[in-house]
Amino acid sequence: MRIVEIREKTVSIASPIANAYIDFSKMTCSVVAVVTDVVRDGKPVIGYGFNSNGRYGQGALMRDRFLDRISEADPESLIDQENNNLDPFAIWKTLMTNEKPGGHGERSVAVGTIDMAVWDAVAKIEGKPLYKLLAERYRNGVADDKVWVYAAGGYYYPGKDHSKLQDEMRSYLDRGYNVVKMKIGAAPLEEDLRRIEAVIKVVGDGSRVAVDANGRFDQATAIAYAEALKPYNLFWYEEAGDPLDYALQAELANHYELPMATGENLFSHQDARNLLRHGGMRPDRDFVQFDCALSYGLVEYMRTLKVMEDLGWSSRRVVPHGGHQMSLNIAAGLHLGGNESYPDVFQPFGGFADGIQVENGYVGLPDIPGVGFEAKSKLYAVMRELGEG
Numbered sequence: 001m002r003i004v005e006i007r008e009k010t011v012s013i014a015s016p017i018a019n020a021y022i023d024f025s026k027m028t029c030s031v032v033a034v035v036t037d038v039v040r041d042g043k044p045v046i047g048y049g050f051n052s053n054g055r056y057g058q059g060a061l062m063r064d065r066f067l068d069r070i071s072e073a074d075p076e077s078l079i080d081q082e083n084n085n086l087d088p089f090a091i092w093k094t095l096m097t098n099e100k101p102g103g104h105g106e107r108s109v110a111v112g113t114i115d116m117a118v119w120d121a122v123a124k125i126e127g128k129p130l131y132k133l134l135a136e137r138y139r140n141g142v143a144d145d146k147v148w149v150y151a152a153g154g155y156y157y158p159g160k161d162h163s164k165l166q167d168e169m170r171s172y173l174d175r176g177y178n179v180v181k182m183k184i185g186a187a188p189l190e191e192d193l194r195r196i197e198a199v200i201k202v203v204g205d206g207s208r209v210a211v212d213a214n215g216r217f218d219q220a221t222a223i224a225y226a227e228a229l230k231p232y233n234l235f236w237y238e239e240a241g242d243p244l245d246y247a248l249q250a251e252l253a254n255h256y257e258l259p260m261a262t263g264e265n266l267f268s269h270q271d272a273r274n275l276l277r278h279g280g281m282r283p284d285r286d287f288v289q290f291d292c293a294l295s296y297g298l299v300e301y302m303r304t305l306k307v308m309e310d311l312g313w314s315s316r317r318v319v320p321h322g323g324h325q326m327s328l329n330i331a332a333g334l335h336l337g338g339n340e341s342y343p344d345v346f347q348p349f350g351g352f353a354d355g356i357q358v359e360n361g362y363v364g365l366p367d368i369p370g371v372g373f374e375a376k377s378k379l380y381a382v383m384r385e386l387g388e389g
């Protein structure tokens with residue numbers, strides 16, 4: 001058994017939307033296909049992966065060094081003999097040969113994307129949905145059969161007035177979501193409050209609305225928003241300040257007793273540990289949003305979950321960023337608190353399996369081997385073109 005080839009391509013996920021920090025007019029992502037010589041149902045097993053939005057495609061890093069490390073490795077060294085399968089941990093170690101600690105920059109995205117494709121292949125070789133494989137290997141066989149998801153959107157874009165924002169949120173409720181998320185911080189505070197009030201009018205209560213500042217605020221602005229947001233009793237207040245400014249986050253906690261969320265831009269278990277040690281985050285109410293696709297993949301994610309456990313955090317406080325099926329599998333298989341969902345944006349990468357409806361805020365997973373990409377036809381068309389084309 002061996003990896004025959006790893007293919008990658010960069011695809012556009014450009015759109016006119018903007019958060020408080022970036023617009024997505026030139027956003028791309030990498031798609032990866034890990035082609036194996038294992039045959040299932042008469043066809044070679046191919047694992048697929050992609051990186052979630054926010055960081056650009058990582059083809060250059062993959063071509064420059066990561067892919068060669070796999071093709072130059074002894075194939076035997078990448079096998080999990082016990083399970084007669086590929087070994088994601090050995091593959092990860094090989095990918096990270098001669099990489100210094102710290103920094104984490106964009107290489108964590110390159111590795112996270114390849115790692116996703118490796119796990120997809122592993123679950124396909126074992127003939128199981130990934131979440132079931134994860135539960136069997138790491139959680140005594142107990143998987144969640146559905147995952148709580150919230151609808152993320154509420155972006156700024158040209159011509160988007162309050163009524164369009166309300167229409168968007170109404171359509172999420174119509175599709176079965178019970179919590180929605182909107183962007184803040186690209187408009188003056190007063191205007192953002194009017195936008196939030198417009199959304200609350202539609203969803204009924206502030207406790208069903210999360211807001212996301214995408215790291216835009218300095219400390220004074222983060223606190224000014226905190227004071228203004230308090231009366232709305234929001235679901236969470238996300239990424240107020242720079243993702244690595246743990247002192248800012250800790251100071252914010254002194255001014256905001258309601259739930260805070262952050263972590264989508266922390267790309268290693270060491271960064272996650274620093275947040276939990278120094279960021280004032282409270283395990284009884286706050287949420288962390290580490291995204292495996294941006295942070296060295298599931299192999300590293302398990303280390304991050306261990307860090308959380310060591311520091312007294314339940315895995316149920318994790319609701320990953322990224323709205324992808326990989327995190328949905330991790331949520332169901334490793335008992336996270338939920339997952340982000342992009343019902344409309346970042347298509348065809350956002351959203352979950354075709355034909356599985358969100359019901360009362362929960363979504364199920366398809367009963368097919370792997371991550372489940374084959375059950376999302378528009379996404380699978382892009383992947384298949386790479387893997388089989």
Ligand SMILES: O=C([O-])CC(=O)C(=O)O
Pocket residue numbers: 019053054152212214264321322340
């Ligand atoms: O707008 C983005 O960069 C995505 C984001 O923060 C989120 O989904 O929480």
Ligand SMILES: [Mg+2]
Pocket residue numbers: 212214238239264321
């Ligand atoms: Mg965010």
